[in-house]
Amino acid sequence: MQEELIKVGGRLLAISVDPPGRSLQVVSRNSLNFSILSDVDREVIHLYGLFHAEGAPDGSDIAIPAMFLVDREGHIVWRRVSARIQDRVDPQVVLAKIAELMGR
Amino acid sequence: MARIELAATSKQSVPSGNSRQTGDATSLWRWVAVAGFVLCLLSVPAYMSLIDVPLFRSTGIPAFACILLGCGLAFVAARREPRSWVKWIAGLNFLGLAFSLVAFFGIAAVPGPTAVAMELTHAPDFTLKDEKGQTVSLSSAHASGPVLLVFYRGHW
Numbered sequence: 001m002q003e004e005l006i007k008v009g010g011r012l013l014a015i016s017v018d019p020p021g022r023s024l025q026v027v028s029r030n031s032l033n034f035s036i037l038s039d040v041d042r043e044v045i046h047l048y049g050l051f052h053a054e055g056a057p058d059g060s061d062i063a064i065p066a067m068f069l070v071d072r073e074g075h076i077v078w079r080r081v082s083a084r085i086q087d088r089v090d091p092q093v094v095l096a097k098i099a100e101l102m103g104r
Numbered sequence: 105m106a107r108i109e110l111a112a113t114s115k116q117s118v119p120s121g122n123s124r125q126t127g128d129a130t131s132l133w134r135w136v137a138v139a140g141f142v143l144c145l146l147s148v149p150a151y152m153s154l155i156d157v158p159l160f161r162s163t164g165i166p167a168f169a170c171i172l173l174g175c176g177l178a179f180v181a182a183r184r185e186p187r188s189w190v191k192w193i194a195g196l197n198f199l200g201l202a203f204s205l206v207a208f209f210g211i212a213a214v215p216g217p218t219a220v221a222m223e224l225t226h227a228p229d230f231t232l233k234d235e236k237g238q239t240v241s242l243s244s245a246h247a248s249g250p251v252l253l254v255f256y257r258g259h260w
Contacts (some may be wrong), residue, residue: 008249010251012248013254017258020235030232037232037240044232047228047230049224050221055214058259067253070246070252074229074246075134076226095121
C-alpha cells in the first residue's frame with residue numbers, strides 16, 4: 001500500500017506518543033521506510049480528537065488508532081477511526097481512495 | 105466344597121473386572137481434561153496464526169473457539185472423573201476464559217471515535233520531530249502529495 005502511495009507522490013506519516021528513541025527502535029527493528037513522528041506532549045492527538053486517557057497498559061495517555069488521508073490542500077478526504085485496537089483497515093480501501101484522489 | 109470355592113472366586117473376580125473397566129474409563133476422562141487444557145493453551149497460537157484475517161483479528165474467533173471447546177471438554181471430564189486435579193484443570197480453563205474475555209473486550213477496548221475526529225474537514229497543521237530528530241510539518245508534507253496520517257498506539 002505504501003508503494004502505491006509513493007508512486008503517486010504521496011507519503012505515509014506515522015504518529016505515536018513514543019519518544020524518538022523508541023520510534024527509532026521500531027523503525028530499525030521492522031526495517032520501515034516511513035517516518036514515525038513523536039507526539040510526546042499529546043498535542044496532536046488532542047488536535048485530532050484522538051486522546052485516549054490512560055489507554056496504555058501502564059496507564060499513560062495514548063492515541064485512539066486512526067488513519068486520515070490528507071490531500072494537497074490539507075483537506076481530510078478519507079478517515080478511519082478504530083473501535084478496537086485490533087482493527088486493521090483493508091489496504092485496498094485506502095488504495096482506492098488514493099486513486100480516486102489522483103483522478104481528480 | 106469345590107463348587108463353593110469356585111463360586112467364591114468367581115464372585116471375587118467380578119468386582120475386579122468392574123474396577124478395571126472403571127479404571128479405563130477414569131483414565132480416559134483424565135486425558136480428556138488434559139486435552140481440554142492443552143486446547144485452551146493453543147488458543148493463543150491459534151489467534152496469532154490467523155491474525156491477518158480481519159474478521160478473526162477483531163472478533164478473536166479462533167482463540168475463543170479453542171477456549172470454549174477446551175472448557176467444554178474439561179467440564180465434561182470433571183463431572184465424570186472424581187479426582188480433584190481434574191476439577192482444578194476445569195477451573196483453570198474457565199478462569200482462562202474469563203481472563204480472555206476481559207483482556208479482549210475490556211482492556212483492548214478503545215473509546216469510540218470522538219466527534220472531533222469524525223467531523224474534522226481540514227487536517228490541523230502541526231510540526232513534530234521524527235525518529236531521527238528531524239522536524240516534519242504536515243503542511244510541507246502534503247504540499248508535495250497526499251499524506252496518509254497513521255496514528256498508532258506505540259508502546260509495543
